[in-house]
Amino acid sequence: MSDVLVAREIHARHPASDRDAVRDLTLGVARGEILALVGPNGSGKSTTLSVLANALRPRRGTVQLDGSDVRRLGRRQFARRVARLAQSPVCPEGLTVEQLVSCGRHPHRRPFAGATLHDREAVRAALDAVDALAIRTREVQTLSGGERRRAWLAMALCQESEIMLLDEPTAALDLRHRHELLALLRRLRAEEGRTLVVVVHDLDEAAAIADRVAILQGGRLYDVGTPTRCFVPRMLREVFGVVADVAWEGGHVRVTVHGPVGAS
Amino acid sequence: MRHPGALLALWRARYDLWRVRRLPDARVRAALVGAGVGASVLVAAGLGAVGVPWRELPQALGDVTHPAHVVLWQIRLPRIVAGMLVGASLATAGALLQAVVRNPLADPAIMGITAGAGLGGLIGILLLPEYRYALPACAFLGGLGATTVVLGVAWTGRGLMVPLRIMLSGVAVQALLFSAVALLTYAFADRAPAFVAFTIGSLAGVGWRDVGLALGPTLAGVALALAGTRGLNLLLLDDASAAGIGLHVERARLGAACVAALLAAGAVSVAGLVGFVGLVVPNAVRLLVGPDHRVLLPLAALGGAGLVVVADSAARTVAAPLELPVGALLAMIGGPYFLFELWRRVV
Numbered sequence: 282m283s284d285v286l287v288a289r290e291i292h293a294r295h296p297a298s299d300r301d302a303v304r305d306l307t308l309g310v311a312r313g314e315i316l317a318l319v320g321p322n323g324s325g326k327s328t329t330l331s332v333l334a335n336a337l338r339p340r341r342g343t344v345q346l347d348g349s350d351v352r353r354l355g356r357r358q359f360a361r362r363v364a365r366l367a368q369s370p371v372c373p374e375g376l377t378v379e380q381l382v383s384c385g386r387h388p389h390r391r392p393f394a395g396a397t398l399h400d401r402e403a404v405r406a407a408l409d410a411v412d413a414l415a416i417r418t419r420e421v422q423t424l425s426g427g428e429r430r431r432a433w434l435a436m437a438l439c440q441e442s443e444i445m446l447l448d449e450p451t452a453a454l455d456l457r458h459r460h461e462l463l464a465l466l467r468r469l470r471a472e473e474g475r476t477l478v479v480v481v482h483d484l485d486e487a488a489a490i491a492d493r494v495a496i497l498q499g500g501r502l503y504d505v506g507t508p509t510r511c512f513v514p515r516m517l518r519e520v521f522g523v524v525a526d527v528a529w530e531g532g533h534v535r536v537t538v539h540g541p542v543g544a545s
Numbered sequence: 546m547r548h549p550g551a552l553l554a555l556w557r558a559r560y561d562l563w564r565v566r567r568l569p570d571a572r573v574r575a576a577l578v579g580a581g582v583g584a585s586v587l588v589a590a591g592l593g594a595v596g597v598p599w600r601e602l603p604q605a606l607g608d609v610t611h612p613a614h615v616v617l618w619q620i621r622l623p624r625i626v627a628g629m630l631v632g633a634s635l636a637t638a639g640a641l642l643q644a645v646v647r648n649p650l651a652d653p654a655i656m657g658i659t660a661g662a663g664l665g666g667l668i669g670i671l672l673l674p675e676y677r678y679a680l681p682a683c684a685f686l687g688g689l690g691a692t693t694v695v696l697g698v699a700w701t702g703r704g705l706m707v708p709l710r711i712m713l714s715g716v717a718v719q720a721l722l723f724s725a726v727a728l729l730t731y732a733f734a735d736r737a738p739a740f741v742a743f744t745i746g747s748l749a750g751v752g753w754r755d756v757g758l759a760l761g762p763t764l765a766g767v768a769l770a771l772a773g774t775r776g777l778n779l780l781l782l783d784d785a786s787a788a789g790i791g792l793h794v795e796r797a798r799l800g801a802a803c804v805a806a807l808l809a810a811g812a813v814s815v816a817g818l819v820g821f822v823g824l825v826v827p828n829a830v831r832l833l834v835g836p837d838h839r840v841l842l843p844l845a846a847l848g849g850a851g852l853v854v855v856a857d858s859a860a861r862t863v864a865a866p867l868e869l870p871v872g873a874l875l876a877m878i879g880g881p882y883f884l885f886e887l888w889r890r891v892v
Contacts, residue, residue: 331785334789336785336788336789355791356788356791356792356793357791358791359791360789360790360791361791364789364790365785365789367783367785367786367789370782370783370785370786371782371783373781373782373836374649374781374836375831375835375836376781376836380837381782384778384779384782384786384790385790387775387779387790387791387792388790388791390775392775393772433786436786436790437789440790
């Protein structure tokens, strides 16, 4: 198998919750692919991503990176290979965008050593990639939601890890930055060979960037496959509970919802 | 009203006064804080029952026959050095705890660490009155014990330490321990003088031996804190993000809290229950130079040293020949500052 990151039969729940958000889920991510996690609210997408990111320990099951259990890897060692953009990170007070982004260099830095030339270049490249060079000296707290999102994404980018786990990276972004971000994700895969796992709400976005989509329903894996195979009216009825038509136009999918299941 | 515009401008500028925006950069601000501390030490050395003009200070220190020589070396200098150590310890501990709970209103006094040290110290005086080092040793153990309880309660068993839980558990432990201190003070009123000075916080009668006691924990604690500045900076992020870039969040929190306990307990063992230094100084310094701990920590230590020396000089001269407890003076500064911080933060 060429899967680089694999979750095997995991059961996981949030620490404050008393029921499993993810049940008996097995999912592999192939090297160099973009895998989109899709599903209705509360279907376990973010939980699955947290487990893959080694941020949430599954109650049962294992997560393996290149065949070895992630719990045996050191946190910094893991962070050098896997970066994660959380859903709604809290903004530290008084920190500038540049300071925030340079935090992403932590796993690469030696103890007590200052930032190297490469560290500074990586920060600059990451800021440039998300079009945040102009706001780099501003305090994160004073930014708009979309600008914050881009700042956090830049932090994950400058980790320079081969695998990136992104929880709704396009949330709160305006049209232009959403378009640029999707292009950036495709570029990360095509030019740098990175592996991406992306939680996406918009099916069209998923279809536009993903090689494969994993559809979650009630904490279980409903289906995995190419967007063209998975996005069909039956899936929309069974998973999202809507009666809808699906039309494909040159790689884009248009979903026309007629109404909830049961209302005729 | 004739100039509503000017009033509005003043109102808008009210934080800028605190931020001192016009100062060029952090290095200049750091130099200013350092100069302020140096000046406060000079002034403190000159002030007192035996006044010494600052021009005579070098001579008085070096010349054995100078009338102020003995006073300076035996009374004033140890007191100044002890004040600096106490202030540096408490301010560093405050900055550490504020990073641990990710909340600017944290402080060793509010989190119950000083109360624990106080209770330990009182028990030490009561059980072993004839043993001189009973008080500092027991204060030290009490401070560490209180920290253990605070963190233990905040620990949810799944390896989680949520900042708010630590803060709330600290406040509860503080209330509990302080009531115990108050009960002890009341029950053993016959030994009240020593108790009262200790519970309010005072540097009266501090000598070189006390400096020796505080030196170890302060130097060790400040050094450890400075060694961990990068981790402290990452603690500014939320837990998930910090863990995502390779920080052991719980381990970092635990370590920082233990270093804070070491520092606070060391300070309390010399000066008693001095409060608010840990709250006021890191916040004021943060307004000056921002949240980066590589700059914040050393400047907070310096600023804390300066503040306690200044407050203590005031305490021994304002109502001379009476001496006021420095803890009470600091609380007089700290209380309003706490309210100001609360009011300033709308969220």
